[in-house]
Amino acid sequence: MNLNTKLIFTLSAVFLGLIGIDLAFIPQETAAFFGLPEAASIFLQLTGALYFGFAMINWMVRGSTIGGIYNRPIAVGNFTHFIMGALALLKFLPQHFDQIPFLILAGIYTVFAVIFALILFTHPLQTKNGKST
Template identity: 50%
Template sequence: MNTKLLMTLSSVFMAATGLAFSFFPQEFLTTFNEPASPIMMLILQLLGALYLGFAMLNYMAKGSIMGGIYNRPIAIGNFMHFLVAGLALLKSTPGLAVPQLWGLAVIYAGFALAFGFVVFTHPKAVKA
């Protein structure tokens, strides 16, 4: 698997999410018809900071060997993030009936599968 592409795509996705949460929390909440209380806006901004940090981690590690024992903490962290968040989205989506959440659930499931593959397989040798 091309882990450089996977790490780049995940970092772009997380950076976009982090920027949206950090700079547009009120707009995000109104999209889902939620009240824009100060505490919810603060929580979204803190979540945005987490996403931006994870995006930078993935971007900085994109050139490294991934899989098996190589960069295992980064691969496991990504796998757990996307798996748990994807399961939470799938669990909550039928009750919320918001089409945007179905799209997010598909994106998270795709990243979870890809990082699961990276975690549980060994990297292929690069031919010189």
């Protein structure tokens, strides 16, 4: 399987960056949208910093060879983030199935989790006949 890791890392960087910017710069409004107390905004702001930092890492490595043993820490970090996020959201959804933002977020997280699993456990330099190039 030939994955376009440059495109995948660019899309994940943009996705994580948008969430990071939202949480870092408008945490009070985000807390109000989700019905959280205003005191939660400091945790949202810190979480936004984490998201934005992760987005910057993905943006910086998007042109590198990634998969198998190549840039393994980046692949492991992304896989771990997205699989744990997907599992948390999928666990949350049955009681909150009517909340569309969480459905969308769960879908995006699940797709990225599967893609990053493929990146992590697939050698990027193998051709269709199984030989390395």
